[in-house]
Amino acid sequence: MAEPIDERKQRVLKAVIDDYIETAEPVGSRTLARKYDLGVSPATIRNEMADLEMLGYLEHLHTSSGRVPSSKGYRFYVDGLIPPKPVSDEEKVLIDRWYNARVKRIDEVFQETAHIISQVTKNVSLVLAPQLNQAKFRCLQFLPLDDYRVITVLMTDAGFIENKIIEMPSGATFEDFQRMAKVINANLAGHTLDTIQHHALAEIRDEISDEPLYESALEIIHRALDTGKKERLYLGGTTQMLDQPEFHDVEKVKETLMMLEEEELIKDILYAHMGDGLEVTIGQENEDKHFKDSSIITATYHLDGELLGTIAVLGPTRMEYAKAMSLLEYMNSNLTNVIKRFHW
Amino acid sequence: MAEPIDERKQRVLKAVIDDYIETAEPVGSRTLARKYDLGVSPATIRNEMADLEMLGYLEHLHTSSGRVPSSKGYRFYVDGLIPPKPVSDEEKVLIDRWYNARVKRIDEVFQETAHIISQVTKNVSLVLAPQLNQAKFRCLQFLPLDDYRVITVLMTDAGFIENKIIEMPSGATFEDFQRMAKVINANLAGHTLDTIQHHALAEIRDEISDEPLYESALEIIHRALDTGKKERLYLGGTTQMLDQPEFHDVEKVKETLMMLEEEELIKDILYAHMGDGLEVTIGQENEDKHFKDSSIITATYHLDGELLGTIAVLGPTRMEYAKAMSLLEYMNSNLTNVIKRFHW
DNA sequence: AGTTAGCACTCACCATATAAGAGTGCTAAC
DNA sequence: GTTAGCACTCTTATATGGTGAGTGCTAACT
Numbered sequence: 001m002a003e004p005i006d007e008r009k010q011r012v013l014k015a016v017i018d019d020y021i022e023t024a025e026p027v028g029s030r031t032l033a034r035k036y037d038l039g040v041s042p043a044t045i046r047n048e049m050a051d052l053e054m055l056g057y058l059e060h061l062h063t064s065s066g067r068v069p070s071s072k073g074y075r076f077y078v079d080g081l082i083p084p085k086p087v088s089d090e091e092k093v094l095i096d097r098w099y100n101a102r103v104k105r106i107d108e109v110f111q112e113t114a115h116i117i118s119q120v121t122k123n124v125s126l127v128l129a130p131q132l133n134q135a136k137f138r139c140l141q142f143l144p145l146d147d148y149r150v151i152t153v154l155m156t157d158a159g160f161i162e163n164k165i166i167e168m169p170s171g172a173t174f175e176d177f178q179r180m181a182k183v184i185n186a187n188l189a190g191h192t193l194d195t196i197q198h199h200a201l202a203e204i205r206d207e208i209s210d211e212p213l214y215e216s217a218l219e220i221i222h223r224a225l226d227t228g229k230k231e232r233l234y235l236g237g238t239t240q241m242l243d244q245p246e247f248h249d250v251e252k253v254k255e256t257l258m259m260l261e262e263e264e265l266i267k268d269i270l271y272a273h274m275g276d277g278l279e280v281t282i283g284q285e286n287e288d289k290h291f292k293d294s295s296i297i298t299a300t301y302h303l304d305g306e307l308l309g310t311i312a313v314l315g316p317t318r319m320e321y322a323k324a325m326s327l328l329e330y331m332n333s334n335l336t337n338v339i340k341r342f343h344w
Numbered sequence: 345m346a347e348p349i350d351e352r353k354q355r356v357l358k359a360v361i362d363d364y365i366e367t368a369e370p371v372g373s374r375t376l377a378r379k380y381d382l383g384v385s386p387a388t389i390r391n392e393m394a395d396l397e398m399l400g401y402l403e404h405l406h407t408s409s410g411r412v413p414s415s416k417g418y419r420f421y422v423d424g425l426i427p428p429k430p431v432s433d434e435e436k437v438l439i440d441r442w443y444n445a446r447v448k449r450i451d452e453v454f455q456e457t458a459h460i461i462s463q464v465t466k467n468v469s470l471v472l473a474p475q476l477n478q479a480k481f482r483c484l485q486f487l488p489l490d491d492y493r494v495i496t497v498l499m500t501d502a503g504f505i506e507n508k509i510i511e512m513p514s515g516a517t518f519e520d521f522q523r524m525a526k527v528i529n530a531n532l533a534g535h536t537l538d539t540i541q542h543h544a545l546a547e548i549r550d551e552i553s554d555e556p557l558y559e560s561a562l563e564i565i566h567r568a569l570d571t572g573k574k575e576r577l578y579l580g581g582t583t584q585m586l587d588q589p590e591f592h593d594v595e596k597v598k599e600t601l602m603m604l605e606e607e608e609l610i611k612d613i614l615y616a617h618m619g620d621g622l623e624v625t626i627g628q629e630n631e632d633k634h635f636k637d638s639s640i641i642t643a644t645y646h647l648d649g650e651l652l653g654t655i656a657v658l659g660p661t662r663m664e665y666a667k668a669m670s671l672l673e674y675m676n677s678n679l680t681n682v683i684k685r686f687h688w
Numbered sequence: 689a690g691t692t693a694g695c696a697c698t699c700a701c702c703a704t705a706t707a708a709g710a711g712t713g714c715t716a717a718c
Numbered sequence: 719g720t721t722a723g724c725a726c727t728c729t730t731a732t733a734t735g736g737t738g739a740g741t742g743c744t745a746a747c748t
Contacts, residue, residue: 026740028739028740028741029740029741030739030740031739031740040691040692041691041692041693042692042740043691043692043693043694044690044691044692046740046741046742047690047691047742049741050741050742060741062698062699062700063697063698063699063740063741063742064697064698064699064700064739064740064741065698065699065700065739065740065741066739066740066741141487141495143485143487143497145499151485151497151499151505153487153495153497153507155489155495161495161507161509163497163505163507165505238582238601239598239601239602239605242594242597242598242601243598247594248594249594250586250591250592250593250594250597253586253594253597254583254586254587257582257583257586258583261583370711372710372711372712373711373712374710374711375710375711384720384721385720385721385722386711386721387720387721387722387723388719388720388721390711390712390713391713391719391720393712394712394713404712405728406727406728406729407711407712407713407726407727407728408710408711408712408726408727408728408729409710409711409712409727409728409729410710410711410712411711
């Protein structure tokens, strides 16, 4: 079984997969011989295809009808047969222009990234924005709002800002808050928000324990730093995907859309695939049974060496891997730049 | 033609519409007689239906097959025949719980509102969040970020907060910004952001003209107040809608989804229907040809007497008007409360 | 030995035909 | 004014046969 597949078999396999990716129809020997210049007759191709099927690279739906690549086939294709298909210069220009035209706020960066990926690949895109509670605390500022409330402005090292309105405990003055801010900023800068919430906050207990309202002060800091555990997930291309023949059936569409709404599920998938660099998971390779006939390509983006988040393309196994992979690679580095340009 | 329709005709019309809303199938005289207790035979119902068709309340697809309500029919139904169907107490509790569980930030209020509406009505929901540049300016605060930049925090009367990072012009100090803030807050509070951008900013020119960098100061204020012209649009239920038999055809789904992505188009529709109170627009009554077989129910929400935004249900003309209308009415008042509770 | 032509066979797909079911409209009787 | 009865229309589901693309196998060819 460990029979190596010779060069001609590889050519045939590549042709089959290329054609199937293009047409979404099971591909037969005759078509293959006509469309691709393999230099042999359909009969020979038939034999080769039979061998490839025996080895598990191709599949047969019914006795008649052509062959379809298996997960193993796609895997071999992705690992060795794909011609690299770099993002063209025109596309790069287009993408740049897109970013510049639409992006005003930080969350629009992610939304727009998702949009671009789905536009180019015609598949669903997933963008996982940085997890705020893993971000490093930079400073916390208070602003007076009226006699009863203050605005808290939280800032992290990566340049994300979040604000809240908080009621002052009775008796407290704005000056009390200012003093607190000083202590906090002096002691806690550089820690992750998570650490601060769970441990570091205790460290400054002593510093402010002589404050008249220090219990409620702690509570307030706690609330100000609570960004919610959820990093945000941005989706794109849920409409594009309907162009794929895989979604000619409404049931399939509904099923997929409902799955995409399960934010937690999707996030778990992204976490699981969050390695370094580009990762391709094909069909059967997916743990989750809902994705047994989907492929997911993920890439992680970084800032200053720190892992920020993940971008991904989700589509049917029949997917333009070459294009999606190089696009993700490009967007990956691009995203870092845009975030940097945006905030620093 | 101004023939008034008597009580029995109304009963028949109501039965036809009720049944069509329930089943989505053209309804025939026989079914009607069996299901609804009209006290007359199918033949009589046939005659009545023929009359109703002549008067324009019902339509015939083909010579055979039952009747379907026309826009005029729905209109009559909505205006006079619907039994009010108030939101049940259980539903109210459910909605309250929903809000409390998920809403942490202001934008989540709108997202969640859209979600709730679509969940309950099984149709697409639209929520137009307040237009920021129509909001009244409350105050602008500056926070030091580092030597080169400040964070601007803009706050409006309705309690919305937005922040930006702005580079300081060379030579400016943070104290310069503080002075500017004082002037701005003293002079411009209460104006809409829009007015300030276009006119009122000129008024404070004199006040700060002795500042060393007043040209760039104006520019900075301008940028700080620029919230983008777009109020945000939140959608919900694009998956729910697939349950409706109207969307058994993928083409129809695609078309609708693409339309919903045209944010500007949708907003224009919402503006057009933005009256006071509840407004129902049925099928043909819609200006836009894309909506000729859809109905839109809109309701506006307010805060302190000021119009804030719109919530709406969009669905096929065959829609549970009673339910959707009372839900919108409830959400409408509810939304005001939630926003208030949230920010004030 | 590897390659190819030929042929029987299998499906999926499309169009047509047929039967069943639901509904209408009309007429005549109640 | 209401209803029963009947002929007619139109949609939907089902069966049938033909077509085309594809396979697998055998035998002939280089």
